[in-house]
Amino acid sequence: MKWRQLPLGPLQTNCYLFFNEKKECLIIDPGGDGKKLISLLEQQHIKPLAILLTHAHFDHIGAVDDVRKQWNIPVYVHKNEKDWLSDSSLNGSQFFMAGAVSVAEPDKLIKGEGKLEIGEFSLQVYETPGHSPGSVSFYAQEAGIVFSGDALFAGSIGRTDLPGGNHEQLIKSIHNKLLNLPEETIVLSGHGPETSIEQEMESNPFLNGF
Structure with a gap:
């Protein structure tokens, strides 16, 4: 398994x-x-097999409909953000100058943690709310990577001042879920460069002293 940013x-x-x-790929x-x-x-x-959303903020969903229509593939999002894709007030786009973003409803709802299998791909889903109520992270154990969305960044964490954000909840999500992964796990964030669990445990200023 390989990945590209x-x-x-x-x-x-x-x-x-x-x-x-x-x-074959997951997007x-x-x-x-x-x-x-x-x-x-x-x-x-x-050949894409599915679209996975770590959460449904507008800057993560803008090409969903284009790709879904091109290959007729399902879109997965957490149940807590089921309505966000089509609602610009929930996905945040109405508050930004880029214009309102609205895409069709998801095809598949992630209803909790567990294994997600699509074709030959097997991912562990972790609920990591705090940046948004339906934020999830996708861990691919065999590849040694976790797609963390906007929960954890290199040297930073996700913002929590948007609707549904909760700073304390985000810190708990990171510590209880992401930092329990093997230290060598590569963290692929929603913005910025890749990092690792070990690096964030040692040097992320938002996580020290918790």
Whole structure:
């Protein structure tokens, strides 16, 4: 299994392609630039199987409909954000100058933690709320990576001043879920560079002294 980071959309949100040797892939958080993303996948003959959303803020969902229609694939989001995709007040887009973002409802709801299997892909879903009520992280044990969305960044954590945000809850999510992963686990965040669990345990100023 391999992965590729693609900053997309108005806030250059990290979209991730997680693919296997058959060139099948999962798309995590396609934040925008749908035509660009589709063109890249077609040029490299990569076949998407599903779209996974770490959460439903506008900068993570902008290309959802373009990609879903192109390959007729399902979109997964946590049940707590079921209505966010189509509601610009919930997904936050109405508060930004980029304009209202609204996409069709999700096809699959993540209703709790556990194993998510799609084709040959197997991911462990962890509920990591705090940045938003339905934030989740996807852990691929075999690949040694976790897609953390906007929960944990290199040297930082997600903002909690948006609707549904809760700072104390986010800190607990990070400590109880993400920091319990193997220290060598690579953290693939919604914004910025990759990091590791070990690095954040040692040097993230928002997590020290908890």
